[in-house]
Amino acid sequence: MRGRHLTTAVTLLVLLGILGVGALLGARSLFAPLPSLKATPSPSPSCPTRTVHKGQRFTTSQVQVSVFNAGSRPGLAEATMTSLTKRGFKRGQVGNAPQTSRVKVAQVWTTVAHDTAARLVARQFGRSIKVRVVARSLGPGVDVVVGDGLGHLVKAPRVMVAKKATSVCERPAR
Numbered sequence: 001m002r003g004r005h006l007t008t009a010v011t012l013l014v015l016l017g018i019l020g021v022g023a024l025l026g027a028r029s030l031f032a033p034l035p036s037l038k039a040t041p042s043p044s045p046s047c048p049t050r051t052v053h054k055g056q057r058f059t060t061s062q063v064q065v066s067v068f069n070a071g072s073r074p075g076l077a078e079a080t081m082t083s084l085t086k087r088g089f090k091r092g093q094v095g096n097a098p099q100t101s102r103v104k105v106a107q108v109w110t111t112v113a114h115d116t117a118a119r120l121v122a123r124q125f126g127r128s129i130k131v132r133v134v135a136r137s138l139g140p141g142v143d144v145v146v147g148d149g150l151g152h153l154v155k156a157p158r159v160m161v162a163k164k165a166t167s168v169c170e171r172p173a174r
Helices: 002-031 076-086 116-123
Strands: 049-052 057-059 064-069 090-096 106-110 131-133 142-146 159-161 166-169
Touching: 057 116, 064 076, 076 090, 076 142, 106 116, 116 131, 116 142, 116 159
Parallel strands: 064 090, 064 142, 106 131
Antiparallel strands: 049 166, 057 159, 106 142
16 A cells, blocks of 8 residues: 555656646746847848849739738728739739738838839829838738728839839749
8 A cells, every 4th residue: 555655646746847847838938028020121032132224114024912901891902912913913912911000092012112013013003102111021022001991903004114223022933
């Protein structure tokens, strides 16, 4: 009988040790600092850049677009992506925008200043839509964030001439 009590006590101590280690690791994970949401400003690896020289033509078939819904209308991002691909843009990612995105109609986001491809995308939504340079891309190519105020795309050029030499985000042809 005494051996059985000893085995029970050792088993209980081992189990309490395992429970203690688990609680310690769980507490460390629970109270660890959150990873930083700030990214370094650089094009995403899924979106290589190439140089466009001043005066060079740039077409919709050379631009990949990702569309994200910042509104409450279901399917808005997918419908917008369908309209853009009908105009010749390459399909990127479709999804919901970050919760912090406040977009009424549409915004075009890029990681490259003076991005001709982003200007070409913005023109599809009208002359009032501005291109915003952000630190981190949401998806491959140029990002479009759409809101509940978006109607239809407008009649717009499918070719743009670069105003100055710049780098553009371009997905290579497959």
